[in-house]
Amino acid sequence: MMENDRRPLHDRVRARPALELPSGPQGFRWRTLRDTDAPLLTVLAERMSVRDHPSWSESLEEVEDQLGRSWFRPATDGVLCEGPDGAPVAYGTVTMPPDPESLVRVFLGGGVDPVHRSRGIGRELLAWQHERARQLLASSPSTLPAWVMSHAADLAPEHGALLRRQGFEAARYFTTLECEVARHANQAAPPAPEGVTITPFTAELSERVRRAKNSAFVDHWGSQPAGVEQWESMVGLSSFRPDLSRIALVDDEVVGFVTTEVNEDDWERQGFSSGYIGLVGTVRPWRRRGLASALLGAVLEAYSLEGLERAVLDVDTESPTGALGVYTALGFTPTTRDVAYRIAY
Template identity: 40%
Template sequence: MTVDAHEPRDTGDAAPAPPRLSERLGDVREPAVPRHPEVSTWRAAARDDLEAIVELTRACDRVDHPSWFTPRDEIEEVFDASWIDPAWDTLLGFDGDGRLVAIGGIIVHPSRDVHAHVYLTGRVHPEVRGRGLGREVLRWEEERALQALAELDLAVPAAVFAYAEEGDVALQHLAERRGFAPERWFTTMVRDLAVEIPTVEASGDAVICAYEPALKEATRVARNDAFRDHWGSLETPPERWDHFAEGPFLRPDLSRVATEGDRVVALALGSVNEEDWAAQGYTSVYIDLIGVTRDRRGRRLAPAVITALLQAARDAGLDKAVLDVDTESPTGANSLYGALGFAPTERVVALVRRY
């Protein structure tokens, strides 16, 4: 889901490196295990806990954002990604009956040469919310995030991110009381594929075609260039790109790229998670990524790849297309999507604490 003054700009002037994180953070204590009457056991997650984690995540999804579910593959990534250590980066809370009721977690972004970003991923079962458990989980997550940043000890700007649904006022207040500030809003937008879809021709030498695995690396390079000046975005390294490009949801037959020879200059990549359809009440494609390399902006390549994807999804018999957009995108993406027939629905706020 993700340029302001905190993000790098290609100005040609090298800013002086900040002090190393260990100097900025000072003494960082070991995260204290939460204490709460609803939880009798706290421990790190193991792969054998996957089913319980999925069950708790589903229960939270039904309340927090009932129109979509967190993919199982994304949950399982915690145990597969080299940049996540479950023994240190996760914490599970079980009640007296052995039921999982809380999850604490952090993810340190694998790209750390320009910025160091940590994301908080905790969840509390809806049945035990409002009793202070979320406050304890958030405290542990922040303490673990600071510990992880101190261990990196890099001389780069650092930030910790928490994301909250617009209606989750409790989480927003908890984060703000811990020094997080709302920096950005992301809006979900939906487009009915039964409504006429315009055809936008690619300009110049660009050719629109379906994405295929042979274009994986060229598309990753294009994605990184396109998002280099977007708020909160860091470079996607090969391993993380493989998790996405080779995962079970990406649909190459629906996805579209614009190429110039061997180079990808624009992309609109879509995925399909049929598990969401029953909750949505319609079939859909989710557009994960839309981007144009910075030297090819202003040539109508974004609407060209988007409309090509929409036409492919319509021809495949899908009802709607869904995407998320930064409401302050430097490329004016939200205005573009509105002009292409997308309408806003839900919103998520990014709460950030910078170091």
């Protein structure tokens, strides 16, 4: 694509009108996804996690949520590969979230069971996903820039190598950080800026937090606004913990937030109990005032009272907000890294 090419995507992107299922290797069978495949995909995701990200895996509830979103159609946007014994060995999803404001994104998800890697299954899968992504882009009248995106863990370099061979570029790096909660047990949380009240997340605040999230993340790499369906899906998961999340208010305006998820199924993998900090943000006028540190301190205090041993989060290492420095100052240290890959159209 030429730089600054802002023709409609249906003029910029070429895609085959019909998309055949992947084929091979011999003895393996491919089919499209079904609405009822969530249990199969959850078991497969668990097997993949052992190599790709050993400390966590998708829960059945999370997979069901992904398959059930209004903008994802399993029969056209996903495939499953079954081995000679009929057991699933690979799957892929292609998702284009609705209502972009500045960037059209198509996400490629899934992967191959590590036992069955290096057989060409991943190559077949990625080729199918990329062509389906092009079909979705070619159906759009948008004149916005577009990215086809996938993520690869440093722990599984074969995934990144496959993406690079297929023309994807490593565009951004995300680091997982962990903090021992006990070190904060006897420390007062950093004070909030004058005029700010910090409170737990409530259903009444939810829509205001969504709008604040969209405002706070407008300058984050690759971010687009969270729609109502996407947001309500996230806060509706059983793993979301409003009591361990914290919101910063000035009068009735949300100016900052930290959200928490707790998945006890991950604790055995991790070797410790933990809370996952999914979102951290402050709206632009309240940055550089210590608000994020105050919110995180309040969350760590809540984790300590809950008896959680560690806090875990992921950070864009090039974030314009200086987030990495905020986290390291509070005692967060890096553990693993993921790479965001993309092809731009």
